Amino acid sequence: MTDKKHYEVIIIGGSYAGLSAAMALGRALRTVLIIDSGKPCNLQTPHSHNFITQDGETPNAIAKKAKNQVLKYDTVKFYDGLAVSGKKTSKGYLIKTEKDDEFTAKKLIFVTGLKDIMPNINGFTDCWGISILHCPYCHGYEVKNEKTGILANGNFAFHFAQLITNWTKDLTIFTNGKSTLTQEQIDRISNHNIPIIEKEITEIKHDNGYVEQIVFKDNSAFNLKAIYSRPAFEQHCKIPQTLGCELTEQGLIQVDMFQKTTADGIFACGDNASPLRAVSYAVATGNIAASIANNEMTIEEF
Structure with missing residues (x-):
């Protein structure tokens, strides 16, 4: 908690991208406020991978270590709470929290992530991030050569089929209803002996988040160890849009190569602005x- 009201930069979201940005700004002697509600999208993911020096560590441990390091810079402060609104001011921006606290800053950095919209399948949410996976680079090694499913349709299903065959050949596509794959895609998938099952799914049976079976509407079942899926998503925080930040066709915050949004003085980084949902990428974009x-x-002040 902090009683100071004005900062040079407010960072909304205190996970990997936010903490990375805060460290760089703290080292540049900038006054920074991190506002974080403590609900990262990888909350139930047991281990983080493909992030050099931290491979296999828990996401919480990485974030905790990062926060401890960042807060050693005395110009960086942390506010435990949820930002609920923002508005433009003559000198920058004002952010209001759910506790009715207000803070102002010259610049804003949004690292608010995405909210995944879980499909209406019993057990999916319980397994999400544990054995229902979004990224083979992050988690594929741990389930290599296992009996694996792809829960997707159309172009996503085809892309995953191409990608994941490098980790396992024991692969099945589940479209959860009528396939929207093109005939050309079906032919190419068939050439790799990957079955396509179009039956509707009612449940994913699991043991503490680890997949055991897919159960279909006709009560038949399919045993497997892991599933790749890419559920729909929406922006976790709507404040950037109210401040004039445009979204892409995919629903991501539009940024340039420097993470600048379409609104002056506002930046976005991490998952909310990129389909590459990885800890390493979040850290890089925050920096x-x-x-x-x-x-x-510095240009404005000099």
């Missing part, structure tokens, strides 16, 4: 956003 925000302020 970029911070350096560009700092550079803008």
Whole structure:
């Protein structure tokens, strides 16, 4: 908690991208406030992978270590709470929290992530991030050569089929209803001996989040160990849109190569602005956003 009201930069979201941005800004002697509600999208993921020096560590442990390091910079403060609104001011922006606290800053960095919209399948949410996976680079090694499913349709299903055959050949596509794959895609999938099952799914049976069976509407079942899926999503935080940040056709915050949004003085990084949902990418984009925000302020002040 903090009683100061004005900062040079407010970072909304205190996970990997946010903490990375805060460290870079703290080292640049900028006054920074991190506002975080403590609900990262990988909350129930047991281990983080493909992030050098932290491979196999728990997401919570990585974030905790990062937060401890970041808060050693005395110009960086942390606010435990949820940002609920924002507005433009003559000198920057004002952010209001659910506790009715208000803070102002010259620049904003949104690292608010995405909200995954779980399909209406019993057990899916319980397994999400544990054995229902979004990324083979993050988790594929741990289920290599296992009996694996792809719960997707159309182009997503085809892309996953191409990608995941490098981790396992024991692969089945579940479209959860009529397939929307093209005939060409079906032919190419068939050439790799990957079955396509179009039956509707009612349940995913599991043991503490680890998949055991897919159960279909006709009461038949299919045994497997892991599933790749890419559920629909929406922006976890709507404040960027109210401040003029445009979204892409995919629903991501539109940014340039420097993580700048379409609204002056506002940056976005991490999952909310990229389909590459990985810890390493979030950290990198947070660092970029911070350096560009700092550079803008130095130019404005000099």
